[in-house]
Amino acid sequence: MTGPARIALPRVDRQLIRGVYCPPARLTQWRLEQLVGHDNVRYFSFGRHALAAALRIAGVKAGDTVLLPEFICREVLAALHAVEATPGYYPVGPDLTPGYDSTRLPAAKAVLAVDYFGFPQDLTVFARYCARTGAALIEDNAHGLFSRDAEGRALGARGDLGIFSLRKTLPAPDGAALAVNNPKFVPALAPQLAPDAAPAPLSFRIKYGLRRLVPVAGSAPARFATTCVRWARRVGSGHSVPPSSPNAEQRMPAHAAPSQMLFDVMAHTDVAAECARRRLLYERVGEMLDPSRCPPLFNALPEHVVPYGYPFRADAYAAAAAARVLQEFALDCFRWPELPDAVAPTAPAHYTSVWMASFLW
Ligand SMILES: Cc1ncc(COP(=O)(O)O)c(C=O)c1O
Missing domain, CATH: 3.40.640.10 (Type I PLP-dependent aspartate aminotransferase-like (Major domain))
Structure with missing residues (x-):
């Protein structure tokens, strides 16, 4: 068996995919x-x-x-x-x-x-x-x-x-x-919790810096960093994408308040550009993957949909091959979801065969 057929992307599209890491710098005051x-x-x-x-x-x-x-x-x-x-x-x-x-x-x-x-x-x-x-x-x-x-x-x-x-x-x-x-x-409705002004975690700040490098340095530094993090995780825990913790069904994330940085990012979000980027990336990823091995979950991309990523069905082999193709563009690919403990043991195949190429790194 061979992996999904690759389709060479024209140069302009490679530029577009690199744009993934480029948050718009303009202040838009979007809310x-x-x-x-x-x-x-x-x-x-x-x-x-x-x-x-x-x-x-x-x-x-x-x-x-x-x-x-x-x-x-x-x-x-x-x-x-x-x-x-x-x-x-x-x-x-x-x-x-x-x-x-x-x-x-x-x-x-x-x-x-x-x-x-x-x-x-x-x-x-x-x-x-x-x-x-x-x-x-x-x-x-x-x-x-x-x-x-x-x-x-x-x-x-x-x-x-x-x-x-x-x-x-x-x-x-x-x-x-x-x-x-x-x-x-x-x-x-309770009042808004005061935003948390603590600095973002170091891992986030490194990622943020790498994203900003993409327009000048291309996606190579981001790809390299992703590979290093994956490798370190696999060595440390045996998993390149960490599985959810055993008590994830009971334990809430520590703080409920949003970070101040969320509001800064929102205020700089160019909604029209982000919608266009996600829709175009969805089409391009669809062109990269072999539809006979990695069929899309949805038959079409309706006019007003702005996709989270590119969800597709695949067996483990086809998904691994798809991940290799996507990795060339520094796009992550993972199985979704980790099902609840009460569901997983008897889950039908259509719950366990869904993968997604992520549009946010
Ligand atoms: C469908 C859905 N709802 C809610 C959540 C919870 O979001 P968060 O991870 O930000 O708590 C998730 C992800 O965990 C999700 O996939």
């Missing part, structure tokens, strides 16, 4: 509030803290059930654990839409709908469930900060409550947000 269309937004360090806040606002108490998809990363469970909620899982099909009849689901205080990889989830079935049971709809848009659905509605602004993991899209040391979209929940 998430513009995207969701209201000011009922609070910032956090991690999406898990935003989700825990959403659950509290939705009135979730110890012992209440919260429904979430089986296809989810296990870290998310820490937010349920923080409010002592009981997870109830619903399956999703290979197209990542809910594979269940909503009328047969148990009553729950809240239900989580996930916009996987920045592609909009159809919320119709969730809205019907919530109308019947009174559950709060939490739209988990951790992945697709700048994405909109076919009607142009911002993802994360469509449920009663929406969460974002800003750090997955923006080159910031941390960052997440909660949008309270349903006015009935606004009185329960």
Whole structure:
């Protein structure tokens, strides 16, 4: 067997991919509030803290059930654990839409709908469930900060409550947000936590410096640094991409407050340029990978979608070959997600064959 067929990229495209590491230097004063269309937004360090806040606002108490998809990363469970909620899982099909009849689901205080990889989830079935049971709809848009659905509605602004993991899209040391979209929940919204002014971790500052080097020095220093870090990790722990910790389903990240640097990065974000970059990179990665071995998870890139990365299906061999191709452009590739302990042992193949080329280093 050979790896995925390589397609030589024209020079202009190589330049574009290098642009991955070049945060726009102009001050744009961009704010998430513009995207969701209201000011009922609070910032956090991690999406898990935003989700825990959403659950509290939705009135979730110890012992209440919260429904979430089986296809989810296990870290998310820490937010349920923080409010002592009981997870109830619903399956999703290979197209990542809910594979269940909503009328047969148990009553729950809240239900989580996930916009996987920045592609909009159809919320119709969730809205019907919530109308019947009174559950709060939490739209988990951790992945697709700048994405909109076919009607142009911002993802994360469509449920009663929406969460974002800003750090997955923006080159910031941390960052997440909660949008309270349903006015009935606004009185329960706590004040904004004071941003943490401590300097960003050294590893982040090194990465930040390397990103800025790319326009002048090309992607070689970034590639070299990635290779060194991977090598050191493999030697130290046996894994080049660290697996989630055994207690990730229970333990929340330490600080809930966002870093001051998140706001600096947001204020310098050229949203139009970042959207264009991600969409073009999605097309280019699609051209680099062999669709017969690494078929894309989604058949098309809809007009308003700004993808988290390039998700595709692959067996371990095809994924390793794809990773080698992507590495030439300093693009990381990893399997997503690490499933919850309650799901992993009986997970169907369509939960365990998803990989993603990341667009943020
Ligand atoms: C779908 C989804 N929701 C929420 C989260 C939590 O975000 P964070 O890692 O910023 O806590 C993640 C990632 O862990 C995620 O993939």
